[in-house]
Amino acid sequence: MAGRHFLFVPGPTNVPDRVTRAMVVPMEDHRSPKFPELTLPLFQELKKVFKTTDGQVFIFPSSGTGAWESALTNTLSPGDKVLASRFGQFSHLWIDLAQRHGLDVQVLEEEWGTGVKPDKIEEILRADKSHQIKAVLAVHNETATGVTSDIGAVRKAMDAAGHPALLYVDGVSSIASLDFRADEWRVDLAIAGSQKGLMLPAGLGFVCASPKALAASKTAQLKRVYFDFDDMTKANATGYFPYTPALPMLYGLREALKILFEEGLENVFARHHHLAGGVRAAVKAWGLKTCAKEAKWDSDTVTAILTPPGINGADVISTGYRRYNISLGAGLSQVAGKVFRIGHLGDLNELMVLGALAGAEMAMADNGIDVKLGSGVAAAQTHFRASNAVGEKKSAA
Amino acid sequence: MAGRHFLFVPGPTNVPDRVTRAMVVPMEDHRSPKFPELTLPLFQELKKVFKTTDGQVFIFPSSGTGAWESALTNTLSPGDKVLASRFGQFSHLWIDLAQRHGLDVQVLEEEWGTGVKPDKIEEILRADKSHQIKAVLAVHNETATGVTSDIGAVRKAMDAAGHPALLYVDGVSSIASLDFRADEWRVDLAIAGSQKGLMLPAGLGFVCASPKALAASKTAQLKRVYFDFDDMTKANATGYFPYTPALPMLYGLREALKILFEEGLENVFARHHHLAGGVRAAVKAWGLKTCAKEAKWDSDTVTAILTPPGINGADVISTGYRRYNISLGAGLSQVAGKVFRIGHLGDLNELMVLGALAGAEMAMADNGIDVKLGSGVAAAQTHFRASNAVGEKKSAA
Amino acid sequence: MAGRHFLFVPGPTNVPDRVTRAMVVPMEDHRSPKFPELTLPLFQELKKVFKTTDGQVFIFPSSGTGAWESALTNTLSPGDKVLASRFGQFSHLWIDLAQRHGLDVQVLEEEWGTGVKPDKIEEILRADKSHQIKAVLAVHNETATGVTSDIGAVRKAMDAAGHPALLYVDGVSSIASLDFRADEWRVDLAIAGSQKGLMLPAGLGFVCASPKALAASKTAQLKRVYFDFDDMTKANATGYFPYTPALPMLYGLREALKILFEEGLENVFARHHHLAGGVRAAVKAWGLKTCAKEAKWDSDTVTAILTPPGINGADVISTGYRRYNISLGAGLSQVAGKVFRIGHLGDLNELMVLGALAGAEMAMADNGIDVKLGSGVAAAQTHFRASNAVGEKKSAA
């Protein structure tokens, strides 16, 4: 099919040309004296992304799933009790991973379309007088439903309960797109992946561990070698890795970080909010609902749109893909067929989003959804013109 | 600025990823025994693009301007009389080039927004009993005004006049996008460039010469060496060039041709017509006029849109560029400030065009043009859904 | 430093331009209907590399270390007894990984410079009447010492002992460079990485599992999720992955496999033998010894060269790197400082090897080693001219 594909799944996201270019590198000796010139600054720059000064960032040649595994296996022991909220496919998969590694997960089932409930967590932690619960797991941004939870509130709940459990946060689809504050929220284990806000291909998993988490890793009994913190810490100290790293990805990461800081993290967050606002305005104009039950759950990186009764979201996606050269995200598990998702994170601007909305409108119309062509686009345009522009401010026009 | 730039000037056009990739080549000896394996098929494939079997295609490391120069200097002599129509900046520049090379150009001034008038040409040629006119120059697609002329009709006019002048056609912004028939129309010198329908960066100029043109080159007295047909013919015969060729461009050309023939030339033309129809529907919905005076002049590769009185087209373009990350084409010369142009040629699809139309709407609104947001997009969507889709046919949805 | 770096570590190896180019891809939806068109053939082609028809290949976004981990954790249970030979840094690290995952490793310590001793293995397995030993671990090519072991002989020894243990083979620096026969040798778990003979960057780990290994995975109790066979098998069946795959690597893999089969696997092996012969001829001409104790241990992918007493191999490497723009491999652990290594695997030809040998000669001379300049080069040239050329045969000259 002619022309550029419109990639609007919530990851992998579009890799900027600068990053693509930066990854076109010849191989080199990863044990050379010059290699640390590449790697040591990466660790420092990544800390800024996590907003941490105390924490330590690990870079694994893996997907985000590997980072999930690393966070848990390095800090917990078999049978440890873990408290986790489930309200979407990714919170579910993380819980499943924890269970398969022999952890005893107390699952808080939340309605899909909502997120982590800090008050419930506080209540449970208060009741856990003997501190059996070693970990609280929270998904910052549930990619399956387009729901963002309030991690600062989770931390406050834990503090209110005076509970020493470690706080684990999946930030795969939030970090580098939404505001994330590892130090301020005292997140002990923050997890990110390369293929979302970091604008890289998949292939790197990141864990940011607090000093408390690092201390826990000294006694944790779950087995790990590939994902071991200690091997990494030793090798990373001088800029090396315990095994051959994925070179092009590291060069790409350097450029992606440069791009993020050139734009400015706060501007990146504002841009995501701005673009997401346009998408939500379109959904409203279409007369449809998002999966997120209330505005407070709205995610600025992905929007899950409920299709009307009798219309399978998968058909909208299929039409978009085959006819209009756009990839939209499918509904997963509980919401399979009930939604289609628009990912709006990473290297994105207003016209890209407007093209995608126009595509979604046509795909919906083709499937019999009663949506007025151009209506969502117009609503998003109005939103974009009213709020800060991605490029220059309106006043400059 | 974040996200992909929307490049909607009428050239250079978007280079497909496949072509970009194909151009990432190490240098090699352009006199090696293997080199002709790359080059010889290029000449054959290019002939299909020009729709010629009798003609010979020349590939110059130059822009289209160089190809203009080559066509004239190889086939004409100082003081030769040439008949040329002027109705836009590019027909103007070609005439200027001819004059500066010492040709005696009889200029037919046509209103900008119209094109070549075959009847006028026939009349003049009929009157030229002694066949002083050696050449008729016609711009197939005037990029400055978005006007396509009927070259088949020009040929018919020349035949009706029984005149032996050579027919020169600038197909820079038409060839590989609009139907072009070198043999059927007996175009003697057809000129193309790499950065339009051929989806490459600028850097290659093409001339397709008929046997009659090649015969004329044997006696033509205008000076040329860099652009000489004869040096090229000798070297090309075995797959080589008289001087070092632009290697990455040749590799890119091979891939671009492959892409064109995979889609099918007729499908490429249909896609351009389909996309252009969407743009024209949008212009109508906006209540604006195109520079093209009548539908018969409408170009399927570029649309020049007249801004309302008091609104400078350059401001719309500037807002688009600074605020919305889109490049639109400026009005040139006679129409400077009066139009903005949307290039819709090359590797393009519906959602790209819809994003661009949405951007144009916002840029117009920002400049006080009374255009309803989303109106042009909706009109284009309606057009796209009604006509053949770029991707799958609607019936398949 | 000007010019191309000479990368002569035994991995990562030089990535061919074709593969680099193939990796320059835009991101795409890894759950799209078209995605399996890329992935399904990869599994089939990889089976040819392992020389298996019965086995199943797993592709993990990881390094070879991850593939080591995957092979063990999917097929063994805590406390299982494992027999492993140690004769270099990589056989050591694998044993270490096994131990840290809770396996009971019976280590056969072999002199560094030698390899796996099938007769010893046979003896131990014969004595293990109750079949407590569940696994035999063998490193096919020990990268640290330049030693290749005879895996066919290991299989024969296991058969002679009539022992049902699974056979695990680390083929990271052999597979796709040296002859490897998963089916014929009934290797149950074969491990490979992308950054050696497969000519890709690091970032993919491969495991080829026999039906017997897959059966074992049904009851194995070691914990794994990221590296789980079962999750992969389910997703791979239709061409997908349980988590986001490293897209550029998969496109690179497709091209690398194409290159391998265009040359022909047997020709690839012959080329490695041919180039290694040149290197060994050079070492002999220099009057030096290789780490490999006898010719039968000689590796065709890496040669470890013993520096004379009083000369630190690290100094030769450092001079080579700083002064001559070449990366040579360091001595590790037991042989640290005593050797320098030349990796000669992957996308390599005679002149590259000769340049590297010339560089090694100068670096040695600079460090006071009494080596005649040009002597190793001449010996390698003689070897190359006498044996099959990498390019055309001599008779064709």
Next chain:
Amino acid sequence: MAGRHFLFVPGPTNVPDRVTRAMVVPMEDHRSPKFPELTLPLFQELKKVFKTTDGQVFIFPSSGTGAWESALTNTLSPGDKVLASRFGQFSHLWIDLAQRHGLDVQVLEEEWGTGVKPDKIEEILRADKSHQIKAVLAVHNETATGVTSDIGAVRKAMDAAGHPALLYVDGVSSIASLDFRADEWRVDLAIAGSQKGLMLPAGLGFVCASPKALAASKTAQLKRVYFDFDDMTKANATGYFPYTPALPMLYGLREALKILFEEGLENVFARHHHLAGGVRAAVKAWGLKTCAKEAKWDSDTVTAILTPPGINGADVISTGYRRYNISLGAGLSQVAGKVFRIGHLGDLNELMVLGALAGAEMAMADNGIDVKLGSGVAAAQTHFRASNAVGEKKSAA
């Protein structure tokens, strides 16, 4: 064929990875307000390469042949008398171009293997009392024979004769590799191409014009449009071009210039001298002669090696290409079959040269030339170790 090709023709030269990477750019509007940010610095940086402050540099989308043509057609008139020395294929071709453009060329035939004779030029110019001679053409580095002429001496000869002719110098295979001083030598028209010392693909031709040359262009009557100085000057003043420029080449040029100045021009010249010394030492060790008759003619960018009687140089080249994956330069015209050439310019280092010398040795031996394998390599190694190293100085080893 496996492995990297050894490209040792005297252009195109190896493009550094950084430059390749820099050329992977999306297309953009060459009339955008940002475009001059790319282009204006290029003109300034190029002036440093030519060592001019007074001159003006023109960048044409063409090969060096186009730059030859531009230099002549912009500054001379039909029938103008031109003095030019011929001593190789490229000086021949330039003379041919001048003649075909209607110039009256007085040819000084010099023995191939020698170069420009300043004393002869002085004599002729002295005799030209009426200053009929408008131009002196000198090829700085004759690529066909590996001969460098003394341009400073030519200038002195012209000054001594008190003659006002313009000085035209072809620096295609010298500029950015050999010391070139446009201002000091008062070169009026200096010509360069992108595919030699500038380490780019072919596709850009450069002309550096002195104020005197620019003044001459106001009255010169030879025809030119594509290569016109004036159109360029007007457009370049604000950072634009009169026609669509070859974008990737401009981005590549920016990076190539950055690389040149990072190394330092004088270091670049020293490196070329150093590497050329190694090649010449090898030729001597082989017992062969170079085409250059005396050491004073030796070129530091290309060496033409005379094959012994009865041995066709083309056979050596053919064997090298087919069997050893190396491209050597052929003998052209008068020296066809009598020489093979080694280009040693651009992004090159010692080990690359040593690999090439080893390849040349084998190709010679395969063709029955009595050359001791390794002898040339050893001589070059000795030379390299004795003179300044390309990388670190020996003292640092």
